[in-house]
Amino acid sequence: IAGITQAPTSQILAAGRRMTLRCTQDMRHNAMYWYRQDLGLGLRLIHYSNTAGTTGKGEVPDGYSVSRANTDDFPLTLASAVPSQTSVYFCASRRTGDNEQFFGPGTRLTVL
Amino acid sequence: AQKITQTQPGMFVQEKEAVTLDCTYDTSDPSYGLFWYKQPSSGEMIFLIYQGSYDQQNATEGRYSLNFQKARKSANLVISASQLGDSAMYFCAMREGLIRRSSYKLIFGSGTRLLVRP
Numbered sequence A: 001i002a003g004i005t006q007a008p009t010s011q012i013l014a015a016g017r018r019m020t021l022r023c024t025q026d027m028r029h030n031a032m033y034w035y036r037q038d039l040g041l042g043l044r045l046i047h048y049s050n051t052a053g054t055t056g057k058g059e060v061p062d063g064y065s066v067s068r069a070n071t072d073d074f075p076l077t078l079a080s081a082v083p084s085q086t087s088v089y090f091c092a093s094r095r096t097g098d099n100e101q102f103f104g105p106g107t108r109l110t111v112l
Numbered sequence B: 001a002q003k004i005t006q007t008q009p010g011m012f013v014q015e016k017e018a019v020t021l022d023c024t025y026d027t028s029d030p031s032y033g034l035f036w037y038k039q040p041s042s043g044e045m046i047f048l049i050y051q052g053s054y055d056q057q058n059a060t061e062g063r064y065s066l067n068f069q070k071a072r073k074s075a076n077l078v079i080s081a082s083q084l085g086d087s088a089m090y091f092c093a094m095r096e097g098l099i100r101r102s103s104y105k106l107i108f109g110s111g112t113r114l115l116v117r118p
Helices: none
Strands: A004-007 A010-013 A019-025 A031-038 A042-049 A064-066 A076-078 A087-094 A107-111 B010-014 B019-021 B032-039 B046-052 B064-069 B074-079 B088-096 B106-108 B112-117
Touching: A004 A087, A019 A031, A019 A087, A019 A107, A031 B106, A042 A064, A042 B088, A042 B106, B010 B019, B019 B112, B032 B064, B032 B074, B046 B064, B046 B074, B074 B088
Parallel strands: A010 A107, B010 B112
Antiparallel strands: A004 A019, A019 A076, A031 A042, A031 A087, A064 A076, A087 A107, B019 B074, B032 B046, B032 B088, B064 B074, B088 B106, B088 B112
């Protein structure tokens, strides 16, 4: 693994189903983030974690939950998916003291 | 109120010419950071350049420079000598509260699609 990996690459999901998007980084970055990207709206922050064991809400947290049990992993869970959660989801990480956020390749999620 | 505004949904530029992508921002925080990211058609987000609100000089990274006009609250990206590979979406982003170390959240604009013509 080099950088940030996300799984799955894409997924079609029935409304009402539970889904977990996985994000793993091997850079030992303390901070991690989840964004969603929708046409015409840029990227919007869903949840973030400044360090393992802590999480915080971003701009659009409703319908999503996260956990940060260790430094490397930051899964995003949709407890009961709805069509408005159809989007491309990006995970990002940042080393403490740096400004740059590194992004994963994204997960394209379609909720029908 | 929108924090980051990119007023150019799409732009064309001739190969080898320079192009400026506009970005204006809104914040009352005296300490903030401004970023530009590139998103090619493959979808990944690539960091290009960063400017801190207290930086005295405009940031430069190779062919990229950031025209930072603090009083006007603008942070335009200038790409010199455009190449075909520069065709992509470009996003401006801001992080408020540089001093408040708990806040490292990025706010993104809606993006500008740049197409470089051969």
